[in-house]
Amino acid sequence: MAPTMKDIVLVGAGLAHANTLRAICKSVHDHARLTVVTRHPRTPYSAMLPGLMAGIYSSDDIHIDVAALCRFAGAKLVVGEVSGIDLDARRVFCEGRDPIPFDILSIDTGSTPNTHDVPGAGAHAVAIKPVDKFLAGFEAARARLLQRGAAKFVVVGGGASGVELICTMERVLRADLQREGRDPAAVTFTLLTRKAAILDMFSRGLGARFEKILAARGIEVITGKNARRVEANAVITDCAAVVPYDELFWTVEASAASWLGDTGLALDERGFIEVQPTMESTSHADVFAAGDVASFIGRTVPKAGIYAVRQSVVLAENLRAAAERAPLKPFIPQKHYLQLITAGEHYAVGARGGLSFEGRWVWHLKVRIDRGFVAGFKKLAPMAEMVKSA
Ligand SMILES: Cc1cc2nc3c(=O)[nH]c(=O)nc-3n(C[C@H](O)[C@H](O)[C@H](O)COP(=O)(O)OP(=O)(O)OC[C@H]3O[C@@H](n4cnc5c(N)ncnc54)[C@H](O)[C@@H]3O)c2cc1C
Incomplete structure (x- = not known):
């Protein structure tokens, strides 16, 4: 008997989900249909934002094409703003659209600076x-x-x-x-x-x-x-x-979106979704969170793109495992990472472990890493076209 197809819905296409789409194994389609619901068909890579402000990068340079990624991964793309989730009825509410049903849900809606605690x-x-x-x-x-x-x-x-x-x-x-x-x-x-x-x-x-x-x-x-x-x-x-x-x-x-508070998901004191090491919600099975919106119980994982990307590799495996009813794997965060912070005008400061350094060469290193990261997604676009026309 053919296995029942599950609906996997990814809410938000930030760095975590963008890389999940790249990493997810094609065999997931034997068990599940993939849908991505996100605000924009392109997602910005914030690490390159200062370079865009300075006119060093173009808008295209710093954006990941989510539509092409969805074609590559065989996922349906819904462009829209998610305003709520009914976890009992297993539906995602997206403004101006019919509710989107899911069996397995993953949330990657990022974070925004907290403006609501300070009047004005x-x-x-x-x-x-x-x-x-x-x-x-x-x-x-x-x-x-x-x-x-x-x-x-x-x-x-x-x-x-x-x-x-x-x-x-x-x-x-x-x-x-x-x-x-x-x-x-x-x-x-x-x-x-x-x-x-x-x-x-x-x-x-x-x-x-x-x-x-x-x-x-x-x-x-x-x-x-x-x-x-x-x-x-x-x-x-x-x-x-x-x-x-x-x-x-x-x-x-950073703080999380206020609508998460109405979902019934267990949240931490700042409103982020509490997850186990497997990135599954501590309160709801088959609901995952990754990137800035996820709050790992019992350990501090920095809200940084590098961690969102690392999580995505485990998330891709766990979404497939959830569809196949196979065991989930834990995400183990690295202790140290290379920190590179722009000082403007082709100059940057970096640190790793106890060592810090600065100079134009640090900026060039950052440019190489950042451009390389986005280029990894751009390379998939022609493959996505091949998938589309096949
Ligand atoms: C200026 C700046 C520089 C940074 N530099 C670095 C750096 O050098 N290195 C580093 O590691 N980190 C850096 N960061 C942090 C990094 O950008 C974030 O940690 C990372 O983007 C988090 O990724 P994410 O997947 O959680 O979500 P995000 O990349 O924030 O994406 C969230 C996505 O969800 C979508 N979304 C949100 N709400 C909804 C909704 N209701 N409905 C539908 N879609 C929705 C958004 O449109 C967006 O596409 C920087 C951040 C900033 C602001």
Whole structure:
């Protein structure tokens, strides 16, 4: 008797699911139909975002073509915004469409900086994610600066994305003013973090190198102050300090989408989906989560693309195993990884283990790794066309 076909639905096509589609074995189709539901048919590789802002990369360079990947993997693509999941009826709700049934579900909807805990942040600040909205916000701020000739840019959040963002903006916007014959010093930059030091989750050597770079470029760093409220032109901190701004960007710790709270899935204190080492939900069998949205019980897995990609290889095997009712494998995170952070203008700082280093060569190394990663997906596009016409 032929096995019953299962419906595997992948919600969100971030780095984790994009690589799952690449890694999933064709034999999954003996047991299951694959459907991908995601907001956009292209997914950005955020590590290349600073290079796009600086005009080094094109939009095509930094995007993975999810539609081509789906053709390659034999998956049906549904482009739309998921607004909820009924885990009892096993249905995914996608705006403007009929509910999508599933037997096995995997969620990879990423994370966005938390703007809802700080009144006014959602209304006044441009969040670093989603990337398309961020880019529109950045280009609008850039145009306003060129019109007025002066502005105060403030970035809230002293993690890797906040530091990359402010370094890149400083180089790009001062060069803009210089080209227009204006005073490059008329644009000022402030980085505000509630932590005692920037980049506190990285090695001290890496943080110290960035402190020097920021100081040398005249970027003000305010540490140990928590943004409590955002008004039209100022951030108010917990000790009532007022940080004025003309343009405000938000990169603070990531949070998960609020609709996950209505699904009944077990979530951690920040709203991320609690998973076992196999990436299966701690509360619901046959429901998986990967990438930034997954919260592994009992261990800290950094919310970084490199971990999302590593998880995807195990996820691909586990989705197939779930369809075949075979045992699941655990994801074992690596302890150390090569950290490369852009300082803008073809310069980067890196660290691995206790060692840190910087220079133009580090930037070139980062470019090679990042371009190579996206190229791995682009290579599949012609194969996807062959699959389509076969
Ligand atoms: C500026 C910047 C630089 C970074 N640099 C690095 C780096 O150098 N190295 C590194 O390892 N990490 C880096 N990161 C972190 C890295 O980008 C993330 O950890 C990684 O993208 C997480 O991948 P993911 O698969 O969890 O989800 P994401 O890649 O965030 O994708 C989530 C996907 O889900 C879709 N989605 C979300 N909600 C819905 C919904 N309701 N319905 C349908 N679809 C939905 C989105 O459209 C998106 O396609 C950087 C992040 C930023 C912001």
